[in-house]
Amino acid sequence: MKIAVIPGDGIGPEVVGQAIVVLEAVAQKFGHRFEFQEALLGGAALDVKGVPLPDETMEICLKSDAVLLGAVGGPKWDNLPGHLRPEAGLLGIRKGLNLFANLRPAKVFPQLKSNSTLKEEALGEGIDILVVRELTGDIYFGEKGRAKIPGGEKAWDTAVYTTYEVERVAHLAFRIARGRRRKVTSVDKANVLESSRLWREVVSKVGEQYNDVELNLMYVDNAAMQLIKNPHQFDVILTTNMFGDILSDEAAMLTGSLGMLPSASLGEGRLGLYEPVHGSAPDIAGQDKANPIATILSAAMMLRYSFYLEEEAQAVENAVSKVLDQGYRTSDIATPGAKIVGTKEMGSLIAQNM
Numbered sequence: 001m002k003i004a005v006i007p008g009d010g011i012g013p014e015v016v017g018q019a020i021v022v023l024e025a026v027a028q029k030f031g032h033r034f035e036f037q038e039a040l041l042g043g044a045a046l047d048v049k050g051v052p053l054p055d056e057t058m059e060i061c062l063k064s065d066a067v068l069l070g071a072v073g074g075p076k077w078d079n080l081p082g083h084l085r086p087e088a089g090l091l092g093i094r095k096g097l098n099l100f101a102n103l104r105p106a107k108v109f110p111q112l113k114s115n116s117t118l119k120e121e122a123l124g125e126g127i128d129i130l131v132v133r134e135l136t137g138d139i140y141f142g143e144k145g146r147a148k149i150p151g152g153e154k155a156w157d158t159a160v161y162t163t164y165e166v167e168r169v170a171h172l173a174f175r176i177a178r179g180r181r182r183k184v185t186s187v188d189k190a191n192v193l194e195s196s197r198l199w200r201e202v203v204s205k206v207g208e209q210y211n212d213v214e215l216n217l218m219y220v221d222n223a224a225m226q227l228i229k230n231p232h233q234f235d236v237i238l239t240t241n242m243f244g245d246i247l248s249d250e251a252a253m254l255t256g257s258l259g260m261l262p263s264a265s266l267g268e269g270r271l272g273l274y275e276p277v278h279g280s281a282p283d284i285a286g287q288d289k290a291n292p293i294a295t296i297l298s299a300a301m302m303l304r305y306s307f308y309l310e311e312e313a314q315a316v317e318n319a320v321s322k323v324l325d326q327g328y329r330t331s332d333i334a335t336p337g338a339k340i341v342g343t344k345e346m347g348s349l350i351a352q353n354m
């Protein structure tokens, strides 16, 4: 099994390094062979190649069975023009690999209930939400530009969706909901945006083919509020690229820390891209402070969705749970009396508990 490894910038290399330690423990325990090949993306690629997404990186990804990615971006590259920013490299790779569905599960580990920004009573039995974010359309990829006008400038980004783009991600969300609590909440801004009106029409039509799944339609401003007020009402949240970006960070905080949230980006085939939801965290980069669990859980999603190794995926998730049971915490999820460890130690502990 060939895995393209893209450490990226900031804490990216630190957290990816620990996901590899855990994948090597999986290989040893279950007798698999993973072949890792490194590739450059984002600021790391800009510094060496002058572009955020070099051709070799796309070639390496296309020849692999899965891609493991850290994060990109940082203040060093913040003043570059849009198409040269590290983030453009990430968008390019998602689009280039046609990864149209981004799965972002927000689940509360029982050991971390007190880290949630919600009161423990509000969390009840815990939260288990899956955000299915469309990933290759919307305002991220529509026409954009800037022009001089009298007195200053104007700038624009365009939100575009086609029937086909909405249909394919909607089908995926409904199919996934069948394996969960059979409830899809589609989130849009159909009271204002034309692209959201198309989104709503298409999702409703696709929903008619899944009579066994309940469909709710919700505006994004209300959804942002409902996530805090009553997160238990959500099972699968199906939403657009932009709203999914925002709502998944919000859902992350319900679980205690952005450092806990993994993601999988999927297309038509087996090739997927697996990355934590968080960014390159320049404020803590290079200090061995980053929580590697989001990336380690992303590696578990890789085992599940690209390699169909369910037992192995669960073994990784159980190892994370065991280490939390033993009281080990990185500083973002610290609680009174916890044993605070750094990025590397957290990775080693999870590998040892496999």
Ligand SMILES: NC(=O)c1ccc[n+]([C@@H]2O[C@H](COP(=O)([O-])OP(=O)(O)OC[C@H]3O[C@@H](n4cnc5c(N)ncnc54)[C@H](O)[C@@H]3O)[C@@H](O)[C@H]2O)c1
Residues within 6 Å of the ligand: 011, 015, 070, 071, 072, 073, 074, 075, 087, 090, 258, 259, 260, 275, 276, 277, 278, 279, 280, 281, 282, 283, 284, 289, 290, 291, 292, 294, 332
């Ligand atoms: N997928 C990606 O590559 C991705 C995602 C989001 C942001 N970014 C980029 O990252 C850079 C920083 O963005 P930001 O500060 O808005 O978001 P961020 O997610 O990098 O950080 C937000 C906050 O969460 C903390 N944090 C994030 N991950 C953590 C972890 N694993 N362990 C402990 N704490 C963690 C950070 O220290 C920071 O305080 C920007 O250049 C942005 O464009 C990249």
Ligand SMILES: CC(C)[C@H](C(=O)O)[C@@H](O)C(=O)O
Residues within 6 Å of the ligand: 073, 087, 090, 091, 245, 277, 279
């Ligand atoms: C860095 C940025 C391009 C990216 C996004 O907006 O998709 C990030 O915020 C994410 O959530 O993966």
Ligand SMILES: [Mg+2]
Residues within 6 Å of the ligand: 245, 246, 249, 277
């Ligand atoms: Mg984001």
